[in-house]
Amino acid sequence: MSEEKSLNFLEEIIEEDLKSGKYKDIVTRFPPEPNGYLHIGHATSICLNFGLTQKYGGYTNLRFDDTNPVTEDTEYVESIKDDVRWLGFEWKNELYASDYFATLYEYAVKLISKGLAYVDDSTSEEMAQMKGTPTEPGKNSPFRDRGTEENLDLFARMKNGEFPDGSRTLRAKIDMAHANMLMRDPVLYRIKHAHHHRTGDAWCIYPMYDFAHGQSDSIEKVTHSICTLEFVPHRELYDWLIEKLEIYPSHQYEFARRNLNYTVTSKRKLLQLVNEKYVTGWDDPRMPTIAGLRRRGFTSESVRDFCDRIGIAKRENSADLGLLEFCVREHLNKIAQRRMVVFDPVKVVLTNYEEGLVEMMQSENNPEDPETTHREIPFSRELYIEREDFMENPPKKYFRLAPGQMVRLKSAYIIKCDEVIKDEHGYVTEIHCTYLPESKSGHDQSTIKVKGTLHWVSVQHAITVEVRQYDRLFQIEDPASEDGDFRDYINPESLVTVNNAYAEPSLKTAKFDERYQFLRKGYFTLDKDTSEEKMVFNRTVTLKDAWAKEMKK
Numbered sequence: 001m002s003e004e005k006s007l008n009f010l011e012e013i014i015e016e017d018l019k020s021g022k023y024k025d026i027v028t029r030f031p032p033e034p035n036g037y038l039h040i041g042h043a044t045s046i047c048l049n050f051g052l053t054q055k056y057g058g059y060t061n062l063r064f065d066d067t068n069p070v071t072e073d074t075e076y077v078e079s080i081k082d083d084v085r086w087l088g089f090e091w092k093n094e095l096y097a098s099d100y101f102a103t104l105y106e107y108a109v110k111l112i113s114k115g116l117a118y119v120d121d122s123t124s125e126e127m128a129q130m131k132g133t134p135t136e137p138g139k140n141s142p143f144r145d146r147g148t149e150e151n152l153d154l155f156a157r158m159k160n161g162e163f164p165d166g167s168r169t170l171r172a173k174i175d176m177a178h179a180n181m182l183m184r185d186p187v188l189y190r191i192k193h194a195h196h197h198r199t200g201d202a203w204c205i206y207p208m209y210d211f212a213h214g215q216s217d218s219i220e221k222v223t224h225s226i227c228t229l230e231f232v233p234h235r236e237l238y239d240w241l242i243e244k245l246e247i248y249p250s251h252q253y254e255f256a257r258r259n260l261n262y263t264v265t266s267k268r269k270l271l272q273l274v275n276e277k278y279v280t281g282w283d284d285p286r287m288p289t290i291a292g293l294r295r296r297g298f299t300s301e302s303v304r305d306f307c308d309r310i311g312i313a314k315r316e317n318s319a320d321l322g323l324l325e326f327c328v329r330e331h332l333n334k335i336a337q338r339r340m341v342v343f344d345p346v347k348v349v350l351t352n353y354e355e356g357l358v359e360m361m362q363s364e365n366n367p368e369d370p371e372t373t374h375r376e377i378p379f380s381r382e383l384y385i386e387r388e389d390f391m392e393n394p395p396k397k398y399f400r401l402a403p404g405q406m407v408r409l410k411s412a413y414i415i416k417c418d419e420v421i422k423d424e425h426g427y428v429t430e431i432h433c434t435y436l437p438e439s440k441s442g443h444d445q446s447t448i449k450v451k452g453t454l455h456w457v458s459v460q461h462a463i464t465v466e467v468r469q470y471d472r473l474f475q476i477e478d479p480a481s482e483d484g485d486f487r488d489y490i491n492p493e494s495l496v497t498v499n500n501a502y503a504e505p506s507l508k509t510a511k512f513d514e515r516y517q518f519l520r521k522g523y524f525t526l527d528k529d530t531s532e533e534k535m536v537f538n539r540t541v542t543l544k545d546a547w548a549k550e551m552k553k
Contacts, residue, residue, distance in 0.1 A: 008312050026058035027223045033065045034076035036267040037282040037289040038083045047307040050089040062091035066098050067212045069196040083290040087300050097212045098198045104207050112151045119154040120171050137177035138184045161204045214238040217250035225250050228257040256316040261477040263288045286473040297525030297540030302328035325541050336517040337365045340455040341503040345384035352434045353381040363411035382459040384502050389454050399452035407452040414439035455519040462502035466536045469496045
């Protein structure tokens with residue numbers, strides 16, 4: 001009997017809230033800013049917010065925090081929606097902070113009317129100087145005691161576009177000596193004459209995140225507003241604004257973000273990688289973006305499994321990229337169809353096999369699937385095997401092909417190496433072998449046991465494909481915090497391309513939503529760069545964790 005999984009701290013809070021009757025339904029939200037593509041860290045938050053309402057009932061809203069028109073774009077909005085759906089979740093309401101601009105403006109007017117907000121003419125530099133330090137109180141702005149009528153008039157004129165960018169702000173009137181520096185008269189609105197991707201030029205003042213966030217939660221009656229730990233100091237302001245505005249009391253809870261080793265997730269750094277052409281775009285399969293993981297061939301099931309395994313906590317720590325790779329290996333081993341592809345070919349000629357004869361060999365599509373189907377693979381006199389699977393002068397306990405040595409060809413026959421053909425430079429061009437007709441897989445009557453099994457493709461029937469072998473983008477565990485520039489630690493072997501690999505012909509019908517295990521090579525998926533001229537496959541992950549050995553060196 002499996003041990004029941006213990007509740008995380010948020011589940012404990014929710015169960016108590018439901019038990020006490022505080023809430024009948026749980027409402028959460030996922031509130032990304034549409035200024036970039038989502039990454040694996042966001043996947044944790046998505047799985048958490050949607051997972052809680054799936055478990056306890058209620059619903060989750062998708063709300064775009066679009067209060068900064070300079071950096072936001074509809075391209076990012078669409079990519080975020082694609083990512084959430086790909087992960088397997090559906091939101092009840094698609095909402096935008098900009099939906100609430102008129103309401104938020106009225107909330108600001110209400111604070112001014114209550115003497116709890118004022119228009120400040122100070123520059124950002126002057127405000128910084130008046131802010132004080134954690135151990136020293138700040139100084140009041142010379143505009144802090146403006147009268148209510150003057151503040152209302154100035155704020156209306158800010159909205160009407162009478163003042164240039166940066167000339168005035170609206171600030172909450174709290175306490176310039178407060179121990180929490182975020183409570184020292186924080187800015188609620190700033191002037192920004194910029195075109196908004198949804199509201200156009202209707203507004204030239206925009207609410208700050210701290211003002212828009214909690215009030216949007218309240219408008220939507222979010223019961224559990226879940227943020228990462230850096231928002232702990234913001235909770236006091238979140239609660240203060242809700243209390244003073246006398247609106248629905250949403251509550252903020254914080255969990256620790258999980259950093260991923262061998263990765264950077266800073267949007268600024270990711271944008272740098274894109275703009276400086278270290279990667280081909282936001283969906284480059286080496287990027288930690290959800291779009292990149294999807295293109296590389298990760299499954300949504302494996303990403304959700306990873307998020308579930310790392311769990312949530314109140315203390316920040318680092319998650320192991322090896323665990324994410326383990327999760328995808330576990331899933332792909334169950335679902336991936338097996339195929340044979342030769343990356344670096346050397347020709348094998350079966351001298352005793354009838355010229356022109358083609359046999360169709362039967363092979364399982366996935367031996368891990370109890371209901372697996374079989375496919376036919378053409379077998380002929382001339383075959384390709386991997387060059388690394390042959391050695392002219394092998395060491396002891398070498399079980400692959402060598403002069404006088406026998407191996408089995410996967411799903412076919414046992415062959416024996418008789419002769420090696422070389423060019424004038426000593427380069428092996430062909431290997432001449434004989435096959436054992438009585439050793440056919442599934443009908444083997446040879447009684448010969450061999451230790452090596454090689455994959456192969458028929459020269460006559462092979463299709464040419466491009467294979468992109470992706471690996472970790474960075475060579476060290478924490479590229480962002482090491483001395484020097486994070487770009488100095490980029491792995492030069494993060495992409496190795498095989499332009500002309502030879503594949504069994506069944507891959508002609510490969511589909512974008514299918515996953516494949518190239519025997520003895522790794523797990524692969526079809527890439528969007530595939531054209532009528534050439535099929536392109538991305539390596540999702542190797543068959544074994546090659547980095548575990550590197551770490552032990």
